Amino acid sequence: MTQPIALLDGPLWPYLALMLFAVLPTEIWRWLAVGFARGLAADSPLLEWVRAVATALLAGIVAKLMVSPPGALAHAPLFIRVAALATSAAVMAISRRRMMLAVLSGEVVLIGGVWLFGAV
Template sequence: MSFEGYWPYVYIAVAGWLATDFWRWAGVLVGNRIDERSELLNWVRAVATALVAAVIAKMIFFPTGTLTSSPLWLRLGAVGFGAAAFFLGGRFRQILGIAAAIAFLAAGLALLGA
């Protein structure tokens, strides 16, 4: 089978869509039937939270790419500053927390000349 031009990208897009769209529709159909206070949903939330925490911890303690040029104290400070902005942010807390952490990290790197 020989692909030329844009066909590999079309194939990847269609295969990716088919692989994920089924799970989206299954989530919609099953999600309407799950009790929000159920043990299963509590477990799913706990696992999702743990995965996000693990990814953030990995980025802080074992950085890759551009983050490797920043010292550990700066990465930890950015997380703390972003968390403080999140808790004080009111209605826009998620956007404010992320933007504050990025701004803190960027300002720290600029001051360090990295």
């Protein structure tokens, strides 16, 4: 019988599997996109289309999470989820698109709302 590969037998094998099956397939496409986008102008019609598609996909994901959320978020009432989204959007508009501040404010509203109303 052959001996297992030393890297796959120790406690670090999940990290190796994560690198092989999650990080590398994603990073390949990112680096290819960087290579192809090098010659494109920032305001080209192709990049405007890509931004529009990315925005539409993100809006679809957010809408799905609002309407039928998975896991523990499903126990939060709809009005709390909508309030958290509205708070994040307002903070983004007011704070000159500071993403971290918007995410944290939405989380505070979501967690505070669930805590206050005892929904979970």
